[in-house]
Amino acid sequence: MNDTPLSVALLGSGTVGSQVARILLEDAEELTQRVGAPLRLIGIAVRDPQAPRDYAAPAGLYTTDADALIDAADVVVELTGGIEPARTRILRALRAGKHVVSGNKALLAREGAALQRAADASGAQLSYDAAVAGAIPILRPLRDSLAGDQVERVLGIMNGTTNFILDAMHTTGADFDDALAEAQRLGYAEADPTADVEGHDAAAKAAIVASLAFHAEFTLEDVHCEGITGITAADVAAAQAEGCVIKLLAVCERLEEGVSIRVHPTLVPNEHPLASVRGAFNAVFVHSRDAGQLMFYGPGAGGAPTASAVMGDLVSLARRVVLGGPAVPDFSYAQLPAVGPEDVVSSYTMGLQVKDRLGVLAGMAQVFAEEGVSIRTMHQTKHGPHRGAGQPETTIRVVTHRAADRRVRATIEKLRGLDAVDAITSVIRVED
C-alpha cells in the first residue's frame, strides 16, 4: 500500500459528474484498497458553484477555475460533454502528462486520434469506456479480450432514446410523433431530440467502436447516418407481419475493401437477441472469427451507470499508476478506408403505393431484374378508391434478397419513374 494519494480533478457536475463525486467521496476507503493508494478528489470545476445538484459535495470542492484545478491534479475526469472547452482542457491535461478519463463521445468521435497522439507524446493515459453504451463494458472487451481475435461485425443498439421510441411504437402501435412526445414526457428524450432521433449520438459511438474493433482511425465523418423520424406506424406493422422488429442499429462491418460504419433503422428478426432489447436499454452484438457471437447488454445511459464506467476507467488506470506502469495506448496500426454505404450489401424491405392497373407488377419486376436486385417476397393489398375519388390503389411490400446499396438506390429511382408508381413510402434494411 502506497500512502501518497492520487489527486483527481473532476470537470463537470451534471448527472454523471455528481455520481462520480458521490462514489469518490463515499467509497474513499474501499477505493483506496482497490487502487493501492488513496484517490483524493481535489476539486470539481463547474460554471456555477451554487447551482443545485443531484449530489452535493462539500462546498469547498467546487471551483470555476478549471485550469488551476487541472494543473494541480494527477488525473482529470472530464464529464462536461461537447467540443469546447472540453477539448482544450483535455489537451492541457494530456500535454502536462496527466491521465484523463472522459465520457465525451462527441469529442472522441471527432478528435479521438488527435487526443490519443497527445497522450502518447507525454506518456499519459486516455481512457473513455464511458463514452459508449454507458455502463456496458464494451470498449475494454473489444480492445483487450478480443485483442487476439478478428472482429468481423459489430451490431449495436447504442441509443436508449430511439430504442424507447421504437419499442413504444411496437407495443402501442403509436406513430413516431406520439411516441416521441411520450418519451419526452417521461424524460427519455430531450426537448430538442435531434441528436438522438437523427442517429447522431449512435453515429459518434459507432465511430469509436469501429476504431477499436478494427484497429484503425475512424471519425464521425466516416459514418453513414439515417435516423428514425421517417419510420411510420405502417412500417412497424409491416415489420411485425414479417416476424421482425425495427431497431436503430449501429453497424460496423469489415468488408473486403475496408470498413463500413453506419447507423440506420433495420428490421431485426424476433429470434435475434437484439430484438428483445427493450426500452432504454442498450446492447452490442459482436461477431468475431474465433469467439463467434457475443452480446453485451445493460443500461446505455443514466448518471449512476455511466459513473460506474467512469470509475472502472479511473480505478484501472490508478492501479497501474500506483504499480509504476506506463500508459497502455490504443493500438491503431491498420490503414483501413471507410467505405461508403453504396458498396454495402443488405436485404431491404420497401413499401410502394401503386395504381391498380394491369401490368403494374410486371413493370416493377422488370425494374428489379434490370438492376440485378432479386425479390424474396412481394405482398399486395388492394384498397378501394382513395377518399371515394379516382382509381383504386394498391399497396405493395417487397422484401429483396441481399443487394448492394447502389443497386437498390438505382432500382428506387427507376421505380419512381414508372407512371403506375404513386409513391415509395419506405425503404428499410433487413438484418438477416
Add this chain to the structure above:
Amino acid sequence: MNDTPLSVALLGSGTVGSQVARILLEDAEELTQRVGAPLRLIGIAVRDPQAPRDYAAPAGLYTTDADALIDAADVVVELTGGIEPARTRILRALRAGKHVVSGNKALLAREGAALQRAADASGAQLSYDAAVAGAIPILRPLRDSLAGDQVERVLGIMNGTTNFILDAMHTTGADFDDALAEAQRLGYAEADPTADVEGHDAAAKAAIVASLAFHAEFTLEDVHCEGITGITAADVAAAQAEGCVIKLLAVCERLEEGVSIRVHPTLVPNEHPLASVRGAFNAVFVHSRDAGQLMFYGPGAGGAPTASAVMGDLVSLARRVVLGGPAVPDFSYAQLPAVGPEDVVSSYTMGLQVKDRLGVLAGMAQVFAEEGVSIRTMHQTKHGPHRGAGQPETTIRVVTHRAADRRVRATIEKLRGLDAVDAITSVIRVED
C-alpha cells in the same frame, strides 16, 4: 515497434491448444502489430507428438519435454487441464518470473490464490479469462470495468452441457436420461458426464467469478453445489405452467454476513434475459450498485471461442511486457467469509404426493406456518387410485415466498413426517 520477440510455450494441444497454435502461427504478422513485438511460438508440449490434432503445427514444434520448453519461454500458455502436472508446471514458470495464461478452471478454483501469490512474488502475470465462460469476456469486466462499482449479485449459466440438456427437456418434454443421451450423441456431453451434470464444472467457475466480483479469496470448497440429475419431466412441465424455465444457475451473492456461492437448478421467469439463453450458450448476469443490470452472452466453450479468450489474455499481457510495464495482480484485499446455503433466502417450488384425505392441506399449511415459511401459491391435482390399487392420490405443488434455506429444510423434514405425505418429489429454488 520492438524487434525482440516474446517466446511463447504452449502446454497442451487439445481442442483449445490446437486453435491457439493456429492463431499464433497464421496471424503472426497481425499479432506483431498488435503487441508491438513478434509473439514467437517456440514449442508445444504434448504427451504424444505423433497424435492426430485439429490443427497440425510444424512437426518440429512438438516436444514431450515440458520443463525445458517452459525454461526457454517468456510466456507459458497452459491448456492441459486437470490439477497435475499443470500445477507444478505453472508454479515452475511463475517462480522463474515467466508470465502464465491458463484456462484451467479446476486448478484455479482450487489453488488460484496460491498461484497468484507465486506470481506476485516474482512479478509475473497470471491471466485466466479463458477459465470461465469460454469466449465471453466476463472476468475482465468484473476486474476492470466494475472496479469502481459494488457488485451485489452474479447469476450465470456457466455450463453449456447442462443448459443444452435442460433446453432439450423444455423443448421436447424429454426426461433427464433421454436428454442426456441425446446430448452425448451430439457431442455436447461427455461419456462420463458427472462433472457437468452434478454442477462441479459450474461450481469451479463460480468460485473464480466470486473471487473477482467480491475481491476476496474463495475456492471450490466454498461453493454449495446441486446438479440437475434429479430434474424430471414433471418438474419441467410444472415450471412451464408457472411461466418459468429451469436453468442450472451459478449464483454469487453478497449478503450481510458474507458471500454465498452456489450452483443449483432454479426456476427463472420467461421474461428474465437468462431464460432465453438456448442450447450450449452461456450467459452471465451481473447486478451492481451503480451499473445496474448487465448481461454478457456468448459461446461458453469450444476450441476456437476459448482460444479467442486465451489470445486476448496473451496479447494484453504481451503488450504490457513490450511497454515495460509491471504485472497487474488481482486485488483480493477483502476478508469475506463464504456463508453456507442455510442462511440464503430464496423462494422455492415443491412437488408433493399426498393421500387424498380430509385435512391434508390443513396439516401441511400448519407445518409451513410453524417454520415461518409463507406460501405464495398451492395447486392440487387429483389422480385416480394408483395402478388401480389403494387410495386415490393427490399431487400438490407449492410455491413459497422468500424464506431462509434452513427454514425450508426444516419444513421439508416435518412434511416428510406427516402420515398423509407419501413423497416430496422435488424442491427447486425460484429466481424472482
